[in-house]
Amino acid sequence: MDGFRLSEDELEERAAEGSFERGVEYHEAKAVLSVIARGKHVQARVSGSRAQPYQVELAGADGDELGRVSCSCPDDREGWCKHVVAVLLAIRGGDEELEQRPTPEVEIGELSEGELRSFVEELAISRSEVLDLLEARWETVRVLEADEAATEDFDAGPFRRRVLMLLHGGQAGTGYTYARAIRTKEGITELVELTDRLTCEGAPAAAAEALAVMLDVYLEGWEKIHGLGRFPGDVVESLAEGLEEALERMGLSEDETDRWLSRIDEWQEAVEGYGLRRGFLGPRHAVQAGVDVPRS
Numbered sequence: 001m002d003g004f005r006l007s008e009d010e011l012e013e014r015a016a017e018g019s020f021e022r023g024v025e026y027h028e029a030k031a032v033l034s035v036i037a038r039g040k041h042v043q044a045r046v047s048g049s050r051a052q053p054y055q056v057e058l059a060g061a062d063g064d065e066l067g068r069v070s071c072s073c074p075d076d077r078e079g080w081c082k083h084v085v086a087v088l089l090a091i092r093g094g095d096e097e098l099e100q101r102p103t104p105e106v107e108i109g110e111l112s113e114g115e116l117r118s119f120v121e122e123l124a125i126s127r128s129e130v131l132d133l134l135e136a137r138w139e140t141v142r143v144l145e146a147d148e149a150a151t152e153d154f155d156a157g158p159f160r161r162r163v164l165m166l167l168h169g170g171q172a173g174t175g176y177t178y179a180r181a182i183r184t185k186e187g188i189t190e191l192v193e194l195t196d197r198l199t200c201e202g203a204p205a206a207a208a209e210a211l212a213v214m215l216d217v218y219l220e221g222w223e224k225i226h227g228l229g230r231f232p233g234d235v236v237e238s239l240a241e242g243l244e245e246a247l248e249r250m251g252l253s254e255d256e257t258d259r260w261l262s263r264i265d266e267w268q269e270a271v272e273g274y275g276l277r278r279g280f281l282g283p284r285h286a287v288q289a290g291v292d293v294p295r296s
């Protein structure tokens with residue numbers, strides 16, 4: 001944790017204008033409700049102007065250094081907000097305000113299979129976003145374990161619902177903030193990992209369908225997390241890359257080729273002017289590579 005203990009000078013330098021002074025006031029007024037370190041990840045809650053406390057997350061980078069920093073408040077200026085400053089001051093203040101807990105891996109390892117099962121069941125019933133994620137995983141496993149016919153009735157619904165929830169802020173207490181954009185990106189990355197499994201383990205058509213549905217929803221709704229003021233192109237690029245991999249392995253009929261090309265055109269149009277490096281060139285090439293071009 002020593003890399004998280006920054007000097008006051010360093011804090012002042014990295015804070016947004018006026019945030020250092022406000023952060024000191026917050027810290028002195030005991031606005032930092034909790035600071036919990038699990039391995040190299042710190043989660044803290046800071047009471048602010050809203051009823052719901054703001055959530056500050058700090059992640060360790062290489063070695064002991066402080067890496068990514070985020071807060072759920074709407075302050076999207078360059079530099080750290082007062083909540084982040086207050087939390088780092090609390091960490092600097094010493095172990096009194098900092099609670100060390102085992103990592104989730106360790107805590108989950110302590111549970112018996114039965115306890116874990118009933119915990120996941122409770123989560124799935126009480127939190128719809130967990131249920132969507134669980135169903136996306138279940139659908140992936142079902143298609144991979146069944147024979148080829150299962151691919152045809154692959155249900156991309158859980159993938160669609162999960163992206164919708166991420167875009168519309170299904171979790172309580174999150175505004176249209178940088179922190180939420182990060183959470184959306186991480187949530188989509190989890191889904192892309194599932195589609196990678198589908199592609200690599202023999203169900204590329206299911207992967208392509210899931211990715212297509214995710215692109216439809218994302219490109220329709222990305223403005224909801226627009227608090228950023230810029231287009232989150234890396235999410236679109238990771239979806240497009242996954243799609244390229246899947247389409248390459250598919251062996252498309254002529255009808256399917258036309259259908260995919262027209263979908264790709266629609267997505268390309270939706271991102272036109274946002275300065276994406278490659279846009280949908282990859283998927284387009286993958287579709288066209290599968291077409292037999294008559295030789296002259």
Ligand SMILES: [Zn+2]
Nearest residue numbers: 071073081083
């Ligand atoms: Zn903040």
